[in-house]
Amino acid sequence: MFVMYNKNYLNEKVKVNIDILDETDSTNEEAKRRIKDGVREDFVLVARKQTAGKGRKGRSFYSPKDTGIYLTFTHFTNDSPENVLKATVATSVIAAKTIKDTLNIDCGIKWVNDLYHNGKKVSGTLCEYIFKDIYENDKNAVIVGIGINLSTEDFPEEISDKAGSLVADNKDNSVYDDIVIGIANGLKTFFESCDLNSYLPLYKELSIVLGKEVELSDASGVLDNGTVIDFNDNGAIILETKNGEKKTFDSGEISLFMI
Ligand code: BTN
Numbered sequence: 001m002f003v004m005y006n007k008n009y010l011n012e013k014v015k016v017n018i019d020i021l022d023e024t025d026s027t028n029e030e031a032k033r034r035i036k037d038g039v040r041e042d043f044v045l046v047a048r049k050q051t052a053g054k055g056r057k058g059r060s061f062y063s064p065k066d067t068g069i070y071l072t073f074t075h076f077t078n079d080s081p082e083n084v085l086k087a088t089v090a091t092s093v094i095a096a097k098t099i100k101d102t103l104n105i106d107c108g109i110k111w112v113n114d115l116y117h118n119g120k121k122v123s124g125t126l127c128e129y130i131f132k133d134i135y136e137n138d139k140n141a142v143i144v145g146i147g148i149n150l151s152t153e154d155f156p157e158e159i160s161d162k163a164g165s166l167v168a169d170n171k172d173n174s175v176y177d178d179i180v181i182g183i184a185n186g187l188k189t190f191f192e193s194c195d196l197n198s199y200l201p202l203y204k205e206l207s208i209v210l211g212k213e214v215e216l217s218d219a220s221g222v223l224d225n226g227t228v229i230d231f232n233d234n235g236a237i238i239l240e241t242k243n244g245e246k247k248t249f250d251s252g253e254i255s256l257f258m259i
Contacts, residue, residue: 025052027072028145076139089235098182108208120164
């Protein structure tokens, strides 16, 4: 039988419970079902295919079989929801570093969480925070869902000019295991302290927006324009506006005036 993920190898190398699914709607949604069903220890889900992969802002994430990494790390915590932004920023660094270590491919990071390669988006992260009251749990849950287009082709028309893949053709299935190991263990380490300071230097180095003029918007419209001058210790973005004012934002979506 064709094996995409080596379950024994993964369980040996990943220091968190890990489950491999042939197919699911969304690994984030499956994680929520498992919390509802009573799972209370941190766990990782990986799917070979998602039929309803979710992106940020209600978008979908194209997830055809065996062409990408579709992974959700669920962490139980009593920390505040502010750690969701930190987890999103840390995930970008962990994913970029893992891609470099496994495939020797460089990615740039677009705040907050998008990875770019050759001018196209190749990865995104959807972090969700589940309050304990919803599931009668004694801890809240941070759900970190990451999607990486490894060799995905034929993207839906509406994203075909923006989305890309890391490799044209993946000949080595073991890279899937190695990427999952790098990301799962990387997130486990991050959640031990939730301290972003050791991630920020690489985040800044790989940033494709630092020093650039950008427009920041959210669902209600444009929030502000300015030059990105820094990211703070929580991963929030700091803009300097035309009149020299410095403003910090912890959410929003960036459009670059020039890449
Ligand atoms: C984005 O780019 O807007 C975020 C994409 C996140 C996709 C991943 S794939 C694994 C996990 N399950 C989902 O349904 N979404 C995330």
